[in-house]
Amino acid sequence: MSLNAVAHLNFHGQAREALEFYQSVFGGQLTVVTYADFGMPAELPGAAHVVFGQVVADNGFRVMAYDVPGEHTPAAPGAPTTxxxxxxxxxxxxxxxxxxxxxxxxxxxxxxxxxxxxxxxxxxxxxxxxxxxxxxxxxxxxxxxxxxxxxxxxx
Missing domain, CATH: 3.30.720.110 (Signal recognition particle alu RNA binding heterodimer, srp9/1)
Structure with a gap:
């Protein structure tokens, strides 16, 4: 048996953009499935948001992400707290x-x-x-x- 810990990032309307960015940095295969793909009517707000997404690269990099359900206005992140x-x-x-x-x-x-x-x-x-x-x-x-x-x- 083999286990892998994979970071799963939560976004508010920016998951697709983030996953595409991470793919541009790390390479690999991008998978994006939207709420509409899972049956949400396309005219509803958020239907185009990501319900499941991931980037998997041959170099071992892997990250998952999705957009938290609900209406969101993508906000620019504030100053880092670190x-x-x-x-x-x-x-x-x-x-x-x-x-x-x-x-x-x-x-x-x-x-x-x-x-x-x-x-x-x-x-x-x-x-x-x-x-x-x-x-x-x-x-x-x-x-x-x-x-x-x-x-x-x-x-």
Whole structure:
């Protein structure tokens, strides 16, 4: 048996745009099913919103998303609640998404893609605990950590 934890992101009318953006960054297959596809009359508000969506890439990246039901006016995300202060990360968010690769060359394109329209919390570069690390809140308000795995030895 095999289990996978997959981030499932909740949006308010922006799920399709977010999934298309993540596909442009990570590659892979995009699946989008709307409420209308599941039988909601097309003339109802929200029928074109995403009831199930995902991006699955050969490189191991996978994310799911949907639009929370109901009428919504897509709002631009506010300022990120995560910031750096006195060398520490301060946040009110319940989670971050982490993308970790084996080399800077592998993860740098991911950083560059996610950074388009993002608020950089910590610039991508060398860190004490990793060859490279960066943190940002993307244009949809999702906070990402992008880093390169460090080789650790267990004591």
């Amino acid at each position: 910031h750096r202060e006195n060398g520490t990360t301060i946040t009110k968010e319940p989670f971050f998404l982490s993308v970790r690769g084996e080399s800077i060359d592998e993860v740098n394109p991911v950083w560059e893609g996610l950074a388009k329209g993002a608020t950089v919390i910590e610039a991508f570069g060398p860190a004490q605990w990793a060859p490279a690390f960066g943190m940002l809140a993307d244009r949809f308000g999702v906070t990402w950590i992008v880093d390169v795995a460090a080789e650790y030895t267990q004591a």
